Amino acid sequence: MIETALIVETVVKAIIALAVIAGMAGFATFIERKVLAFMQRRLGPMHVGPYGLLQLAADGIKLFTKEDIIPQNVVKPIFMIAPVIAAASAFVAIAAVPYFPEFTVFGYTIHPIISDINVGLLFIMGAASVGMYAPLLAGLSSHNKWSLLGGARAVIQLLSFEVVSGLSILGPVMMIGSLSLINMNDYQIGGVANWLIWKQPLAFVLFAIAGFAETNRTPFDLIEFEAEIVSGYATEYSGMRWGLFFIGEYANMITISVLVSIIFLGGYNDIWIIPGAIAMLIKVSLWIFLFLWVRAAWPHVRPDQLMWVCWKVLMPLALINVLITGIVLV
Amino acid sequence: MSDIMVTIDGIKYKAREGESILKIARRNGVFIPAICYLTDCSPTLACRLCLVEIDGKRAYSCNAKAKEGMSVISSNEEIEVERKAIMEVYDINHPLECGVCDQSGECELQNYTLEMQRDEQSFSIADTSRPSHDWGFIHYDSSLCIVCERCVTVCKDMIGDSALKTVPRGGAVLDKSWKDTAPKDTYAMWNKLQKSLIGLASGGDTLECTNCGECTAVCPVGALVGSDFQYTSNAWELTKIPAANPHSSDCSLMYYDIKHTSIKDHKDKIYRVSNDFHFSTLHGGARYGYDFANEIDKKDEKAFKKAVKFFKEEADSIKFNSFITNEEAYILQKLKEKFGYKLVNDDAFAYKKFLQNYRQVSGKSLYSSNLRDVKDSNFVVSVGSFIKSDSPNTGYAINNAMTMNKGAGLYFHPIADPVVDGYSKNLMSISHQAGVEESILYLLLDLFGDKEAMPKSVVDYLASFHKTVKKTITEVVKEQVKEMVKDEESGEEKEVVKTVSKNVEKEIEVDVNSLYGVVGLPDDFDSKLTKFLAKKDKFSLIVGEDLYNHKRAENLAKLVGLIERFTDFNTLIIPTSTNTLGVSLICDLDESVGKKVIGYNEKADFALSALGKGDLDMPALNQQEGTFTAMDKRVVPTNVALQFNGYCLNDIANELGLDAENTIDYTPELGNIDGFKNEEFDDLPNEFENSGFENRGYLLEEKNLTCKDEIQEIKEVTFGDGDLVYLANPVMQFSAFTNKAHQLNEAGALYVSSDFLEKRGLKDGGMILLSNGDAKLAIALKLDMQIKGDIPYLPTFDSKLDVLPFFKDGYRFAKVEMKGVEK
């Protein structure tokens, strides 16, 4: 009985999470256009629906109904599967992420996490890293030099940020002593002062930087940088396949925002009178805004600069952080 | 005319004594501005721009004759002031309508005003209303006219029509105060300019001339333009395609000015024909008869296959005329060699025979003169050519010789021609009986021949015409009488010598030449001729078409040969039509056709036609590239003005086993024929140099041969009593091609003089019935003011009229019965 309920609950939660995150990802594209426009003294989409709100639906319809073009000479199965990897890995990562505090509906306690596995953080990081296969495979299979360059850049980017994000998160993990995100959240109960950001500021910064890199956002959008390599790995993609890459990217953005909020910014704990769920929404929104804000303001870096920064600056710093954390703990 | 040295601006140039300074300067590339001067015409001295300083004195370079050691300064400050002032005067009241003017872009007034950098005006005078006139082919806008008198000069000195003259302007009188302010020459030139305009010499409203349109070509401004061309295109939009006159044997250099037809139709169209008027003159046929192109949409493969089949299986002869290029003639000759076709070309056949006979006696492969020589000569005799229609350019050359060299001449033709009479007082027109040409040539031999060198038989034969007759004449004898006169005042007596005239009757012996009577010379011929021949040193004899088909053509040709050999005359034997000379040299012609005939621009069993009515369309002469052999014994190139979309003769020849990509691949092969050279078409130049040197194509090589003297005596050709009709085209018409041109399209008629109409009580436009033998024709009458006498002529240009049956034996005169049809 319990088994069945658990399965039903998990399936329902999964569907809801998928729908909401996908929807949010779509909405995020609208918000991104608007925010970028405002920052550049423009209006952004205005004509479809009030203030262009339905632009999202229009884009969706367009993407879904567009012809699925598979160019000649591409490696067909890989070309076709690459965007699926992007979207799937992003959504798989979501499985171990808790969003809100648990709550009771009709006497039934609901944990807003699809699966509270004890190595949640590791799982998320792993799943998200698998997502990096998507641009790599897409780039290699596309039979296009821009795509190939994009794929190559994806690899060097993976090699660079993965080390940093892993090492930077090591400090908090050492302090908390658990890889479960719920435990991390619970560690910070008790107001803003208990937030891990104060204890691990360097780790926070490093993780944030790594997060930008992982989501391919400016200033680390070098795998699909238009001025240099057209559209990178996605050059040959169109229609819904391209849309899957897009959804994956925004889902990743949301995941990273949630992760940062939970690990460093007090998670879904209440702040004074603000209930935890609202606080969580605010934090995630602010982080997404930050992603957009940065895109509007900053130039992007070169691949060599990315590697230089990651390997020669951030990684040593992360190591030092781990060392200091260790010393303090002992 | 010896070589001298003249210094211009410090550089020494070779020149001939008596040449004008302007000519020397132009030849050597020294710029002296001049608006009114025309090469080969007399200086007008209207513009005074060619002012130079010769040995410290002002002179007009167009008029100044070169002398040994002359030192000329082409420009100094004083002269510049004068020239600039003259330019300003020309610009006074000149309408500022360059925007719409047809001459804009090639206007000498524009060019010189810019050259002299005139951008302001210091003279003024009240303007006069100057209306524009429509003179048929020509439009005269007198408000644009700068009265340089080039049109008047060219019409008189080159063309010989003298149809234009200056007339009073009736404008404001030049204020005397200008005399003080304006430079000297400027004032004089202005004074003259302000008094005159151009008008018609006839005084009426219609232009009575041969409509050559040369006045429109020479006009430096937009005053005289072709009515048809007016306002249709700017000069700079037109592309000039160098070509040769395709209608007559002078093959003068001319340019087809082409541009797209309209915004909707991008096909090329010929807008006008232009020429280098300083060096080459065009007649009306060439100037207005340009749009005779055969326009077809695409290749007609069926017709082509039929043609090839006809060539291969049925045809045994090809009939053609001389409106073809040398290359086409060569292709036909090659086809003859390969398949044994008979080649029939009536006019070239007659001309060829005539030339062969001439060759036998004269010992020269070709006639010795050309148009340049005729222009340079000062005594010209023309026999057997209806020159105004047959070869206008030869007529221009005669006129030019008369006016420029103070020349004199004799014009023998049965039809009296007021236009030729108008050339000069010193050109005696003799309207003789048809058929006496032999006598004329014998007469020339008698008058000019070197009796000591000539064969004895000829001398004896000539002597047989002479008789000594005793004649009583009244002679005026002047006697000096001495008289004593008493001076009344002083009373002294003086001896005074007085001259008193007395009439004395005297009997003298006179040498009478019976040929005079046969030819019909006037009584005072001898004395006139003596006057004519004074100071004459260059003689030209022009022989025309009447002689080639003459019943006595063989003997006539030999007589011309004798004249060439034993007199000072240089002979010009005018080729009948465009390329008659070329065809006669290239093709081995036959006398008559066989059973199945292919016609090239001729009616036949299978007709290849550029006129657009035949079984297979061919390109017209302005759609072909190739060469003509011109009257000047020169092979001249002509180029494609308009695209032809169909098949040409070369395509048929290739199908029959010859091999050449283009027709012009045969141009160098012409070198296989005597006289022609092995030269690529693309290497042939086609221009006049600044000096007037004709750098066009190449000259035929001439040879000297051994001569024979087999001359026959005169055999009378008489027509008896009755009406004669002549075979000739009216002015400007040469063939069906000229008639196809929209400006020249007209229906053929019997062209008659006003004498003819008066005598028979007929009216212009009435009908007449002609008949001789089997031929019968009802035809309209058309009054031709430019002939006199009783002989009318029938034209060949109208392909709807079949007039040739009247002239069965080929001779241009035929006896007919005429019956006026009353309406």
Place this chain on the structure above:
Amino acid sequence: MELRGFKNRNVSPGYIFFEGEPKPLTSWEQFKRFLSRAVKGELFVGLWIVLREMIRFDIHTLQYPMEKLKMGPRYRAIHKLLRLFDSGSERCIGCGLCEKICISNCIKMDTKVDEKSRKLVTQYSINFGRCIFCGYCAEVCPELAIVHGSSYEHASEQRASFGLKEDMLTPLDKFKANKQKEFPGFGALSKDADKFVKKTPLAY
């Protein structure tokens, strides 16, 4: 005249030359540069500027189909053929100068003599597929007949649209309604044009 001013064409007063900061030679220097850049907070200046603009909400967007930009008089769009204000007849006299000067060779005109023996422009066309809107035609036109309009919406169903005389000439009804404005732009007379006129003496 000295050529210095022409040879050194980048120099004009007010230029500030910036050589750039020296390149870091050692990795220590590179690290220092990284630090100084990071600590200086230049990146945050950028962040602040875009945020400031967002807060100010000073939007410059022109919502095109509803709102349209007013073009300046010197803007060079699709040509217009004007009429004479006095008579309403066409200004074009068919001089062909525009046809001549057109560097993309896209102007053509057909002319003929009309009944009043004046030059009549029967058709006038500009091939807008080729036209580069350089404005030479308007500048060279002695009658100010061919001018540039301000209509910049060039989408059409046919290549030949806009390019014929009837498309460019001010329609008579519009002309009669006084809708034709004198053209102040490229090729129009300058305000000081009178100064350059040289007077011609008249004998009246």
